Amino acid sequence: MVLARVHFRLAGRHWTREFSADDGTSVQQLKGLMVKSEKEEDLDAFELRRDRKRLSDSHLLWEDCHLDFKFLGVERGRLRAGRDAAEAEASKAVGANPSAVTLESVLALQADLMAGFGRPAFQKQLDALEEKFKDNQRKFQAERQKLFLTVQRVVLPKWGFAGTAKGVFEMMGALQNPKFNVDYNFQVNGWRLAGLLRLGPSSFPAGVTSLAAQSWSLLKDLADRMSSSEYQGTLQVLAQRLGSDKPDFYAARDAMAFIVHTDVLPTYGWKQSTPPGHEPSDAGIAKAWATINSFGGDEEVTKMRRRVEELLRSDGRGGRDAAACGPWVGTWSASSSPLVYTIAQVRDRVVALNAEEAWSPARGVVDREKRILLEWPEAVRGFAGQLVDDVIHWVDRSTWHRHVETDVTVQSCPGVEGGEMQLRTPAGATVAWVREELSRRLQQQDLQLACMDGPDEPLSDELVILPQLNKFNRLRVLPRGETAPSEEQPEKLDEAPAPTGETAGREAPQDERPGTPRTGSQMFDFHDLPDDY
Numbered sequence: 001m002v003l004a005r006v007h008f009r010l011a012g013r014h015w016t017r018e019f020s021a022d023d024g025t026s027v028q029q030l031k032g033l034m035v036k037s038e039k040e041e042d043l044d045a046f047e048l049r050r051d052r053k054r055l056s057d058s059h060l061l062w063e064d065c066h067l068d069f070k071f072l073g074v075e076r077g078r079l080r081a082g083r084d085a086a087e088a089e090a091s092k093a094v095g096a097n098p099s100a101v102t103l104e105s106v107l108a109l110q111a112d113l114m115a116g117f118g119r120p121a122f123q124k125q126l127d128a129l130e131e132k133f134k135d136n137q138r139k140f141q142a143e144r145q146k147l148f149l150t151v152q153r154v155v156l157p158k159w160g161f162a163g164t165a166k167g168v169f170e171m172m173g174a175l176q177n178p179k180f181n182v183d184y185n186f187q188v189n190g191w192r193l194a195g196l197l198r199l200g201p202s203s204f205p206a207g208v209t210s211l212a213a214q215s216w217s218l219l220k221d222l223a224d225r226m227s228s229s230e231y232q233g234t235l236q237v238l239a240q241r242l243g244s245d246k247p248d249f250y251a252a253r254d255a256m257a258f259i260v261h262t263d264v265l266p267t268y269g270w271k272q273s274t275p276p277g278h279e280p281s282d283a284g285i286a287k288a289w290a291t292i293n294s295f296g297g298d299e300e301v302t303k304m305r306r307r308v309e310e311l312l313r314s315d316g317r318g319g320r321d322a323a324a325c326g327p328w329v330g331t332w333s334a335s336s337s338p339l340v341y342t343i344a345q346v347r348d349r350v351v352a353l354n355a356e357e358a359w360s361p362a363r364g365v366v367d368r369e370k371r372i373l374l375e376w377p378e379a380v381r382g383f384a385g386q387l388v389d390d391v392i393h394w395v396d397r398s399t400w401h402r403h404v405e406t407d408v409t410v411q412s413c414p415g416v417e418g419g420e421m422q423l424r425t426p427a428g429a430t431v432a433w434v435r436e437e438l439s440r441r442l443q444q445q446d447l448q449l450a451c452m453d454g455p456d457e458p459l460s461d462e463l464v465i466l467p468q469l470n471k472f473n474r475l476r477v478l479p480r481g482e483t484a485p486s487e488e489q490p491e492k493l494d495e496a497p498a499p500t501g502e503t504a505g506r507e508a509p510q511d512e513r514p515g516t517p518r519t520g521s522q523m524f525d526f527h528d529l530p531d532d533y
Helices: 026-037 040-044 074-096 103-118 120-132 137-160 166-176 184-197 213-226 230-244 249-266 286-292 299-312 378-382 387-395 431-444 500-506
Strands: 002-010 013-021 044-049 067-070 333-334 341-343 364-366 372-374 406-411 421-425 449-451 472-479
Touching: 013 026, 026 040, 026 044, 040 074, 040 378, 044 074, 067 341, 074 103, 074 137, 074 286, 103 120, 103 166, 120 137, 137 166, 213 249, 213 286, 213 299, 230 249, 286 299, 406 431, 421 431, 431 449, 431 472
Parallel strands: 002 067, 406 472
Antiparallel strands: 002 013, 044 067, 333 341, 364 372, 406 421, 449 472
16 A cells, blocks of 8 residues: 655645555546545646656556645646646557657656566565465466566556556567667666566675666676686686787687676576577677666675676686786777677777688688688697687677678769768678679679778778778779770669668678678777776
């Protein structure tokens, strides 16, 4: 039950009355209890305020509260009630038309759920269920879903969904929209809801707050994986072989950390966003760390975070100070694509763009199927072989640029007004892909491309279009001799849309794209980060 203490002030007098209502009662329903009437003119004639602000008639009350009464009169009350009614209808449209849901509405829906799940009474009920069914996980999950529904059946109708298990399913479907996944607040709310519902490990040390518990548990899982003898032993071999202060060692170490993160994070709700038909990317890692850092005031979370940061810098000898490992910048950073997060490297790392260049300690060998075979030193392969194999597997199939669509500007295009065209390349496309796409649109063959500000020398077809490097996403068509345009050239060249997303992936499948695959030296993001990142 909710106890609402309503304060009345009139002609210098002040008095308080208490009203009891069910959990999740709306302000409109509370007003009906106060005046014992359901007539609109009676309910609209006054408003209830909190912190000097009007509470909407559709606002849900989950906890005991102090409210202020203010008389409005018939006309002014009708206008304000009309605005509330319009907002309520807009909220119900979320369930009626999920495809048109706005981010603002989704965040408000999440806030309503957090208010219901976060109240002490709900958490105590959840505690009781955990204790009662600690030896029967199946029964616990069934009873927990019933408890969840006590909040959902109140909140969901406000947003146009049925207050049933089916309504919950439909609501979850409406939230599965890629455009929401790139919003930080949406991700944080999802994280906090998971924490309130304890959808993860539930054994936390004393002092960890309920909202920070998930962060602590995630960090502990990372620390346990990265402090294992297998993981640290492999780092020792790599450090001895490559030098613990060398960029090549940083690259191998980051590859290992990447594997651990992509194994652990999805179990805590940080799903990987990947285009259809592609291997999982490292989407969400940066946002997960941003959320962890938001709990910096929690002593236990801070301790565990420092432990993980120490292990991220480790060379296999129990962790070293960042300064002792060279120009370390940071572990994760955002790429130019809003859905993809890439590994940040040291600032002085040299970018190798030619497919023939090898990435030490691995040498890239291109076979007939244009796939990379990596030959690691036997000393490394023989020690903690499975983990090293995982690193090789990641280097081979999951390099980050295969998951990034890149916008490319091409100038000096013959027959195009202004001479400039915009293309969106699929993930992992090469210069050869750009040439073929231009040839298709312009109906001309044998086009040669050069860097926009570079010499008049054709670029190799094998070069990969990397989103972080302006050098290869700003190109120009080189002038050619006597080759004339095709007679089938269309009059309006800008009518052919650039392939995007799934379309691009279908037109140029991964295994059939022209150009050679990328060596390990091309798989990292090398853009600068501030020193205090």
